[in-house]
Amino acid sequence: MSNAMDEPLVATAGLTKSYGPLTVLRDLHLTIPRGQRVALLGRSGSGKSTLLNLLGGLDVPSAGSIVVNGRDLGRMTPNQRADYRLTTVGMIFQSFNLVASRTAIENIEMPLVLAGMARSERRKQALASLDSMGLSERAGHLPAELSGGERQRVAIARALLNRPPLLLADEPTGNLDSTTGDEVVRLLLGYLESAGATLLLVTHDEELARRCANRIVRMQDGMILNT
Amino acid sequence: MLSSDLISFGLFALRRHKLRTLLTMLGITIGTATLVISISIGLGVRHVIDEQLRKEDNLRQISVFPSNDGVEENFDGVPDDVLQVDGSMSDARRERIRKIRAIRWKRTYAPAAPKPLTTERIDELRRLPHVVDIIPILDESGRASLPARQKETDARVYGIPHDFNRLAPRVEFGRSFSSADAKECLVHEYALYRLGIRDDADIQAILGSPLRIDLTSARRTPMSLLNLMDAEAGNLTREETEVIEKAWKMFPEFMETIPLPEKERAILLKALRRKKPGAKEVRDSRVSETFTIVGVLRAPVKEDKPDQGFIDSGVRESDVIIPREVAGEFFLGLPHRAESGFAGVRVVVDHEDNLEEAVQAIRKMGLNEFSMGVFIQQMRKNTVLIGFTMDFIALVALIVAVLGIMNTMFTTVLERTREIGILKSLGAKDRHILLIFLTEGALIGLIGGLSGVLLGWLASIPGDGYALSIMRKQGHTPLPESVFSYPIELLLAVPLFAMLLTTLAALLPARRASRVEPVIALRYE
Numbered sequence: 001m002s003n004a005m006d007e008p009l010v011a012t013a014g015l016t017k018s019y020g021p022l023t024v025l026r027d028l029h030l031t032i033p034r035g036q037r038v039a040l041l042g043r044s045g046s047g048k049s050t051l052l053n054l055l056g057g058l059d060v061p062s063a064g065s066i067v068v069n070g071r072d073l074g075r076m077t078p079n080q081r082a083d084y085r086l087t088t089v090g091m092i093f094q095s096f097n098l099v100a101s102r103t104a105i106e107n108i109e110m111p112l113v114l115a116g117m118a119r120s121e122r123r124k125q126a127l128a129s130l131d132s133m134g135l136s137e138r139a140g141h142l143p144a145e146l147s148g149g150e151r152q153r154v155a156i157a158r159a160l161l162n163r164p165p166l167l168l169a170d171e172p173t174g175n176l177d178s179t180t181g182d183e184v185v186r187l188l189l190g191y192l193e194s195a196g197a198t199l200l201l202v203t204h205d206e207e208l209a210r211r212c213a214n215r216i217v218r219m220q221d222g223m224i225l226n227t
Numbered sequence: 228m229l230s231s232d233l234i235s236f237g238l239f240a241l242r243r244h245k246l247r248t249l250l251t252m253l254g255i256t257i258g259t260a261t262l263v264i265s266i267s268i269g270l271g272v273r274h275v276i277d278e279q280l281r282k283e284d285n286l287r288q289i290s291v292f293p294s295n296d297g298v299e300e301n302f303d304g305v306p307d308d309v310l311q312v313d314g315s316m317s318d319a320r321r322e323r324i325r326k327i328r329a330i331r332w333k334r335t336y337a338p339a340a341p342k343p344l345t346t347e348r349i350d351e352l353r354r355l356p357h358v359v360d361i362i363p364i365l366d367e368s369g370r371a372s373l374p375a376r377q378k379e380t381d382a383r384v385y386g387i388p389h390d391f392n393r394l395a396p397r398v399e400f401g402r403s404f405s406s407a408d409a410k411e412c413l414v415h416e417y418a419l420y421r422l423g424i425r426d427d428a429d430i431q432a433i434l435g436s437p438l439r440i441d442l443t444s445a446r447r448t449p450m451s452l453l454n455l456m457d458a459e460a461g462n463l464t465r466e467e468t469e470v471i472e473k474a475w476k477m478f479p480e481f482m483e484t485i486p487l488p489e490k491e492r493a494i495l496l497k498a499l500r501r502k503k504p505g506a507k508e509v510r511d512s513r514v515s516e517t518f519t520i521v522g523v524l525r526a527p528v529k530e531d532k533p534d535q536g537f538i539d540s541g542v543r544e545s546d547v548i549i550p551r552e553v554a555g556e557f558f559l560g561l562p563h564r565a566e567s568g569f570a571g572v573r574v575v576v577d578h579e580d581n582l583e584e585a586v587q588a589i590r591k592m593g594l595n596e597f598s599m600g601v602f603i604q605q606m607r608k609n610t611v612l613i614g615f616t617m618d619f620i621a622l623v624a625l626i627v628a629v630l631g632i633m634n635t636m637f638t639t640v641l642e643r644t645r646e647i648g649i650l651k652s653l654g655a656k657d658r659h660i661l662l663i664f665l666t667e668g669a670l671i672g673l674i675g676g677l678s679g680v681l682l683g684w685l686a687s688i689p690g691d692g693y694a695l696s697i698m699r700k701q702g703h704t705p706l707p708e709s710v711f712s713y714p715i716e717l718l719l720a721v722p723l724f725a726m727l728l729t730t731l732a733a734l735l736p737a738r739r740a741s742r743v744e745p746v747i748a749l750r751y752e
């Protein structure tokens with residue numbers, strides 16, 4: 001009798017994504033067990049970010065299936081995908097993707113605002129998350145007033161607020177210096193360890209891939225070269 | 228997403244670009260202020276008009292007068308010498324002059340049959356639909372005398388409702404009428420003065436005394452003799468009156484012996500004896516009634532409330548006031564009144580909405596009429612028309628402002644594309660994005676609308692002062708408190724209407740925002 005926890009968290013079958021005549025992903029088969037830390041390596045244009053976007057529910061496949069946590073993202077309605085993004089996945093981007101006009105604490109509590117949580121409760125949770133990133137004193141600062149590392153830590157705090165089972169990181173240290181990058185990696189690994197979450201890391205950095213991941217998948221021209 | 232957070236998002240967005248928000252809202256503020264002023268002044272003016280008139284039921288009254296049929300434009304009955312047109316002229320001109328001569332002769336010698344307001348015709352009026360009361364204009368001139376003092380004077384006698392309470396402040400001595408059919412009268416202090424009652428003590432003593440009123444139907448009266456000699460007709464003693472009446476009766480005979488040459492006397496007598504064609508012989512007849520003096524009216528003073536209707540003005544000009552029920556019966560004792568009816572009546576209808584129907588029915592009876600209510604309804608229609616025009620202009624201003632808002636919001640959506648992408652990547656649904664932008668639009672309308680109401684109210688303060696000063700100069704009394712009216716419904720409806728407009732303006736931009744693809748939006752610079 002199979003245990004739900006034994007089922008892979010991510011399973012794609014024949015996953016294809018095209019933009020007009022351009023096929024970016026071709027018949028992708030990828031399985032990621034729960035708790036695995038996967039690094040996706042490949043040159044620009046290999047389809048890494050596209051795969052990440054599909055796994056993040058930001059886009060829909062042209063063909064094939066993409067099942068995360070037992071649910072086929074390709075068959076979801078836009079609202080269901082929005083719920084998926086809110087509850088199941090946390091995304092960290094190279095460009096941080098913070099709302100420039102909102103303070104650090106307001107950026108962090110944004111997912112809880114979307115979830116309809118009461119103001120006092122969500123503020124409490126957001127402060128706790130900010131504190132775990134060592135940024136309590138920066139709560140009222142705008143992103144423009146934060147350093148790159150601080151911004152990324154705010155983005156991580158936001159992504160981890162709902163304790164998602166799947167973490168997607170697209171070049172999380174791409175815009176950071178090595179020291180700051182190391183700090184970010186430490187925080188990510190700390191969360192993964194404590195939550196038992198699954199990671200899919202997109203990067204060019206082989207060193208980073210080896211540090212963060214226990215499995216490396218290489219892509220080229222929209223296909224996986226190894227699994 | 229909580230409603231409070233939606234509002235918070237909206238207010239945050241408005242605060243982010245204060246100048247842009249202010250300019251966007253200004254259009255709404257000015258538009259709603261104009262709308263508020265336009266509607267409030269329309270309501271206020273209508274209210275002032277209605278209040279002024281409703282005080283005396285003028286809106287439900289129609290003044291009705293006897294009418295002439297109108298002189299026919301034909302030559303029936305016109306003598307040949309009148310139709311003779313001398314001179315060498317074209318046929319067309321000859322015909323025109325002939326017509327004018329015929330019409331003028333007929334106006335002088337053969338007036339058209341009138342439609343008098345006799346009791347029968349008044350009964351006919353009473354039977355018209357929606358008519359609830361008929362108030363005849365009871366006004367006659369005659370002679371008043373105090374039998375005990377052998378003094379008499381000219382007197383204008385007027386009939387009023389026995390419970391007419393606006394008279395009370397002017398009753399200087401005594402009281403008002405005890406009942407509708409009481410043969411009582413109120414006498415003007417100047418009429419008493421002419422009758423020789425001058426001291427205050429004498430006036431007190433005269434209360435309860437009889438006053439005799441003589442009315443005559445003669446077109447010519449003995450007093451005509453005094454008029455011929457330009458002599459004073461008032462303040463005559465009984466002895467003087469009797470002698471004048473005697474001389475009056477002797478007058479025709481006197482003319483026969485007037486010391487002129489015979490030929491000239493014959494011409495004079497022929498001229499004096501030539502009757503108007505169709506003229507009727509009027510019997511001189513007299514009716515008299517005695518009333519008990521129960522009160523003395525003082526003359527009006529500056530401090531008195533201004534006249535509010537025809538009864539007030541009738542009282543002001545009269546010497547003796549009697550209850551109208553008694554007056555009607557008394558006056559109709561005169562043969563010419565029974566034949567020619569009253570000078571006019573006031574028809575009262577049950578509701579001002581039925582005024583027009585009653586006016587049409589009265590016109591069909593061939594009577595002349597004037598109704599302040601119909602006049603006011605026409606004025607109201609004009610006011611409504613003017614009001615609609617002003618409202619339309621205000622609406623155009625609002626629509627222009629709304630189009631501006633739509634344009635601004637499209638720009639805002641474009642500027643916040645990346646932000647929308649971030650929100651969506653975090654789990655915002657399409658409807659969250661839609662509601663965020665609709666809320667922004669609604670807030671612009673609500674805040675702008677409320678500001679517009681405030682601006683309109685503030686602008687009305689000097690406007691009110693100016694309008695009232697004009698009314699004061701025109702002698703309009705009493706002055707209303709304000710010519711602007713601000714019912715609570717107006718103060719609530721206008722901002723809500725503005726909010727509705729701006730929310731609709733935000734709809735298209737909001738839909739565009741909600742359909743932003745997060746993948747594309749996240750790459751937007």
